[in-house]
Amino acid sequence: MPARSLADRIGDMIVLTAPERAALDQLGERERTVRKGMTLVRENERATELFALKSGMLIAYVLLDDGSRQILRFIFPGDLAGMAVIAFGKAPHALLALADSVVVPIDRAQVADIVFRFPRVALALAALEQVERATLTDRLAGLGRLSAKARVAAVLLDLRDRIRRQDDSTGDTFMLGLTQEEIGDATGLTAVHVNRMLRQLEDQGLIARSGGRVTLLDEARLTRSANHVDRLAAVDLSWLPGPSEG
Numbered sequence: 001m002p003a004r005s006l007a008d009r010i011g012d013m014i015v016l017t018a019p020e021r022a023a024l025d026q027l028g029e030r031e032r033t034v035r036k037g038m039t040l041v042r043e044n045e046r047a048t049e050l051f052a053l054k055s056g057m058l059i060a061y062v063l064l065d066d067g068s069r070q071i072l073r074f075i076f077p078g079d080l081a082g083m084a085v086i087a088f089g090k091a092p093h094a095l096l097a098l099a100d101s102v103v104v105p106i107d108r109a110q111v112a113d114i115v116f117r118f119p120r121v122a123l124a125l126a127a128l129e130q131v132e133r134a135t136l137t138d139r140l141a142g143l144g145r146l147s148a149k150a151r152v153a154a155v156l157l158d159l160r161d162r163i164r165r166q167d168d169s170t171g172d173t174f175m176l177g178l179t180q181e182e183i184g185d186a187t188g189l190t191a192v193h194v195n196r197m198l199r200q201l202e203d204q205g206l207i208a209r210s211g212g213r214v215t216l217l218d219e220a221r222l223t224r225s226a227n228h229v230d231r232l233a234a235v236d237l238s239w240l241p242g243p244s245e246g
Contacts, residue, residue: 002055002077002166002167003054003055003077003102004054004055004076004077004078004166005024005025005028005052005054005078005104006024006027006028006052006078006080006104007021007024007025007028008078009078009079009080009128010024010121010124010125010128012165013124013127013128013235013237014120014124014237014240014243015242015243016121016243017243019118020118020120020121020243023114023117023118023121024114024121027052027104027106027110027114028052028054028104030104030105031054031102031103031104032102032103032104032105033100033101033102034056034058034097034100034101034102034103035097035100036097036098036099036100036101037096037097038096038097039094039095039096040058040081040095040096040097040103041082041091041094041095042091042094043062043063043091043092043093043094044090044091044092045090045091046089046090046091047082047085047089047090047091048085048089048107048108049082049085049105049106049107049108050080050081050082050083050085050086050105050106050108050111051080051081051082051095051103051104051105051106052078052079052080052081052103052104052106053075053076053077053078053079053080053081053101053102053103053104054077054101054102054103054104055077055101055102056077056097056098056099056100056101056102056103057074057075057076057097057098057099057101057177058074058075058081058095058096058097058098058101058103059071059072059073059074059075059095059096059098059182060072060073060075060081060082060093060094060095061093061094061096061185062092062093062094063094068185069185070185070186070188071182071185071186072093072136072139073132073135073136074098074158074159074162074186075095076162076163076165076166077166078165078166080125080128080129081095081103082095083129083132085108086108086111098177098178098182099177111125120240120241120243123237123240124237124240127235127237131231131232131235134231135158135231138154138227138228138229138231139154139186141227142154142187142226142227143187143188146226146227147225148187148189148193148197149197149200149201149225150225150226150227151187151188151189151197151226152183152187152189152194152197152198152201153201153206153222153225153226153228154187154226154227154228155178155183155186155187156176156207156214156216156222157216157219157222157223157226157228157230158228159174159176159177159178160172160174160214160216161230161232161233163175165232172215172216172217172219173213173214173215173216174213174214175212175213175214176209176212176213176214177212179191180194180195180198181194201222205217205218206218206221206222207222
């Protein structure tokens with residue numbers, strides 16, 4: 001997937017002025033490489049930085065009492081991770097690299113500075129946080145109400161939407177980039193159960209798999225069964241003042 005900055009992500013939502021983009025670009029002057037499998041932030045450790053993912057892929061997760069892992073979120077280039085440090089002095093969840101990644105650490109003081117200087121950017125950041133909140137709510141509702149097969153379908157649709165946002169040439173075929181164990185950690189299923197659900201989706205003509213790639217053969221049926229909504233595509237910031245107003 002191509003590298004994307006936080007300015008690119010916000011620029012998808014609002015037309016940025018030159019000073020707004022320059023301020024966001026300045027946040028990217030420090031970069032940190034995180035190797036695949038490396039933990040960037042541990043759950044409950046003290047933290048004062050959030051991170052913009054420039055390239056690669058991260059997950060946010062918590063460890064449960066039985067030692068299992070619950071993945072809360074898949075993080076793609078352009079996304080912000082660790083926003084909870086704005087409210088808490090300790091990280092409520094861990095961040096781990098699923099692929100070799102480059103992150104941009106952003107101190108809370110930098111966030112405060114850009115929020116006070118550029119209110120439109122502040123509102124766009126708030127909108128992004130609401131997107132992730134709604135997406136997490138969808139996943140929690142799915143864990144409680146959807147069948148195992150529908151939960152797996154929801155993960156496939158979410159991944160395809162996010163990958164397409166990085167590369168608009170992506171059609172219905174994409175690299176999955178996740179193990180069955182990782183899908184299970186996001187859906188509350190075992191890897192064996194995930195494998196069974198993927199085979200059922202194939203047998204029903206909903207998806208095809210080949211060489212680590214997944215093709216969505218019947219997106220409409222998948223979307224209905226998973227009760228899937230692309231939350232970022234539904235964002236409406238048309239009410240914000242334009243770049244030359246206010």
